[in-house]
Amino acid sequence: MSASIVADTAQCFSTHHFACLIGYGASAVCPYLALETCRQWRLSNKTLNLMRNGKMPTVTIEQAQRNFIKAVKSGLLKILSKMGISLLSSYCGAQIFEIYGLGQEVVDLAFCGSVSKIGGLTLDELGRETLSFWVKAFSEDTAKRLENFGFIQSRPGGEYHANNPEMSKLLHKAIREKRDNAYTVYQQHLASRPVNVLRDLLELKSDRAPIPIGKVESATSIVERFCTGGMSLGAISRETHEAIAIAMNRIGGKSNSGEGGEDPIRWNPLTDVVDGYSPTLPHLKGLQNGDTATSAIKQVASGRFGVTPTFLVNADQIEIKIAQGAKPGEGGQLPGKKVSAYIARLRNSKPGVPLISPPPHHDIYSIEDLAQLIYDLHQINPKAKVSVKLVSEAGIGTVASGVSKANADIIQISGHDGGTGASPISSIKHAGGPWELGLTETNQTLIQNGLRERVVLRVDGGFRSGQDVLIAAAMGADEYGFGSVAMIATGCVMARICHTNNCPVGVASQREELRARFPGVPGDLVNYFLFVAEEVRAALAQLGYEKLDDIIGRTDLLKPKHISLVKTQHIDLGYLLSNAGLPEWSSSQIRSQDVHTNGPVLDETILADPEVVFSISSLS
Incomplete structure (x- = not known):
């Protein structure tokens, strides 16, 4: 018996959401809340005033929803083209994803077969995080407008962005004044940032005493x-x-x-x-x-x-x-x-x-x-x-x-x-x-194959x-x-x-x-x-x-x-x-080694012939 899966969801509004649903097997997606948001946007006083004053093209509710669907389609086509896939049916269920930050129990339950090298959130933790968003949205003291979390652009109180105005100001101050203490402030700003990349979870240790x-x-x-x-x-x-x-x-x-x-x-x-x-x-x-x-x-x-x-x-x-x-x-x-x-x-x-x-x-x-x-x-x-x-x-x-x-x-x-x-x-x-x-x-792969000392x-x-x-x-x-x-x-x-x-x-x-x-x-x-x-x-x-x-x-x-x-x-x-079991290798000479050559080339053999050189020079 075969059946199609239709995802009827309020949580799907971006291109990536659609790509994930379809990539993991959904034959169709109904993003009902996104479509309802288009309707409410069209009926809002702000939108009506902009249209009335000629500052925005006049569109109907149906046109606004069609524009949203068209944008999603364009985004999906872009994703398909990245992967070299021509048909959405070929992308459906293909699971061309790599997972970062989800634990194995979540992967085994919902994303079976996908690569997840570092583990992460459990189902309970994922549930609590989702519930925290719901509480923020529906608590009694919630403002009329939902909070902007700054997912796209850095904003005060929003999600941390590594490239933010404060970082830029500190960097400009350090390099234009050329003062060590100003660069130290820049360093401290980076060191105190929230965890946002894998290397933020690591620190250096040593097996030696410090040196001058x-x-x-x-x-x-x-x-x-x-x-x-x-x-x-x-x-x-x-x-x-x-x-x-x-x-x-x-x-x-x-x-x-x-x-x-x-x-x-x-x-x-x-x-x-x-x-x-x-x-x-x-x-x-x-x-x-x-x-x-x-x-x-x-x-x-x-x-x-x-x-x-x-x-x-x-x-x-x-x-x-x-x-x-x-x-x-x-x-x-x-x-x-x-x-x-x-x-x-x-x-x-x-x-x-x-x-x-x-x-x-x-x-x-x-x-x-x-x-x-x-x-x-x-x-x-x-x-x-x-x-x-x-x-x-x-x-x-x-x-x-x-x-x-x-x-x-x-x-x-x-x-x-x-x-x-x-x-x-x-x-x-x-x-x-x-x-x-x-x-x-x-x-690791280059070392295992004896190729690491060939390349920088x-x-x-x-x-x-x-x-x-x-x-x-x-x-x-x-x-x-x-x-x-x-x-x-x-x-x-x-x-x-x-x-x-x-x-x-x-x-x-x-x-x-x-x-x-x-x-x-x-x-x-x-x-x-x-x-x-x-x-x-x-x-x-x-x-x-x-x-x-x-x-x-x-x-x-x-x-x-x-x-x-x-x-x-x-x-x-x-x-x-982990570096266990890898063969010994040295990095000391890699950057200074000569350019890889093509070896003997027929062109060089021909051009070594004096008669050929004479013919070329006489014709030129």
């Missing part, structure tokens, strides 16, 4: 491990993109071009700077002779915008972006209003035309296809290391092993707790996974402090990516309107009048990364280690932090802390 900080490797050595996120020129302004690149080049770190190409004017060092200004880059301030605005990492993404042979040969590293932590399975989308004449020229397009990158690479459908692209990139620029950017999820270890065998030099694991202002809310909230789990799985492991996603760097190092990461916080350091105020082209400080706008407000200078970002490096040095001294290399992969230096919190009391961190 003078014995620890220098800050200039540590910052060479730092990278910035792949933010494209177009998504952010020219001023922001170039300021970040100059700052990273000053400290020996690496900036990332993102998808969108790069202006050749940036590939040569500046020699014409006077009083912090250069005629070559007249829109920037705080410059120095010898500064270079080129991005050390050149990104090759699915749209291939701006990717040319000249672009690639001017790279120190080339990154193949397979997935993005903030929105895995989605390609980039640059709205037409952000495609100025300058951006269009770099991307070989026309001004005003929306530029959409497809989710998959058109030429990568297997690990062999990826190996071919890595081969081609090594061939066009033999001096550049090739990295492959993956998103943290269950099974990433197997993929990473294939990437290593495909001759990649670097594997980047991107966590979900980063995220740009231009990513869809449903993706920021519900897609991707913690880098702590992805990094652990990747590191880089991790990004929500990095804000030296503490994040130290925990990532203990879990196996060699290099560390900073995205959102680098934007904040250059002046971003987290307005969360990146996609509108109306960024109030010109960080993520192509409008000239807004770009003129850009407050950042490269020195601000330099100061931030030097502060982070000094924080790492101080912690290493307390741990008794001289070099960051000495603690890479040392999960025995991590221990669970004692936290009295119902939601975390059943979280099992054993998966993150």
Whole structure:
């Protein structure tokens, strides 16, 4: 006997809710309370006044409900496309989810077969939490309007957001004043925040006595491990993109071009700077002779915008972006209003035309296809290391092993707790996974397969402090990516309107009048990364280690932090802390090893023939 399941529920109102219900077997969903909310919204005095005054299009109750249903359908189609699924019937019951924070009894009862590595809430605890929301809504002293919990945007008294106004103010104060005690206040703010990521449940311990900080490797050595996120020129302004690149080049770190190409004017060092200004880059301030605005990492993404042979040969590293932590399975989308004449020229397009990158690479459908692209990139620029950017999820270890065998030099694991202002809310909230789990799985799988010493492991996603760097190092990461916080350091105020082209400080706008407000200078970002490096040095001294290399992969230096919190009391961190049975390996030489080569190539044999060289030179 077969039957369909119809979910008749008041708790379903977002795209993710529908995706979960359908993904776990519901053939249809009736969100009756959401539809009733549409009706009440249409009949409210506020809505009626807005329509009457012409400030809002006039819609009927039925139209409002149809608009809601259309939005949900669009969201579901987006989710299907992320997973490479064409039909909703194929998604129904597919259970393509990974669970974080629910205990095994809940998983066995309601989500049988889904991956849940760390455990979490029991049924009783889940029931009490649900009841607490009901009590808040229906107690006698409840206000007429339901409380806004700040799930989407930071607000006083609402849900904690890691990127919040207070954090931004403290960071700006520290880097602009360049005072150690101001950075200490910023550190204390981060340390006192509520638990909101897995690493907040961990702390460092040591098996050694502290050493003088003078014995620890220098800050200039540590910052060479730092990278910035792949933010494209177009998504952010020219001023922001170039300021970040100059700052990273000053400290020996690496900036990332993102998808969108790069202006050749940036590939040569500046020699014409006077009083912090250069005629070559007249829109920037705080410059120095010898500064270079080129991005050390050149990104090759699915749209291939701006990717040319000249672009690639001017790279120190080339990154193949397979997935993005903030929105895995989605390609980039640059709205037409952000495609100025300058951006269009770099991307070989026309001004005003929306530029959409497809989710998959058109030429990568297997690990062999990826190996071919890595081969081609090594061939066009033999001096550049090739990295492959993956998103943290269950099974990433197997993929990473294939990437290593495909001759990649670097594997980047991107966590979900980063995220740009231009990513869809449903993706920021519900897609991707913690880098702590992805990094652990990747590191362990590569060690087990004897591949760990072939590749550098880089991790990004929500990095804000030296503490994040130290925990990532203990879990196996060699290099560390900073995205959102680098934007904040250059002046971003987290307005969360990146996609509108109306960024109030010109960080993520192509409008000239807004770009003129850009407050950042490269020195601000330099100061931030030097502060982070000094924080790492101080912690290493307390741990008794001289070099960051000495603690890479040392999960025995991590221990669970004692936290009295119902939601975390059943979280099992054993998966993150277990290193038993893994073969011995060393991280000390990984970053300094030569670029992987393609070996003997027929082209080189042909070009070694003097007759061929003579023929080419005579024809040219």
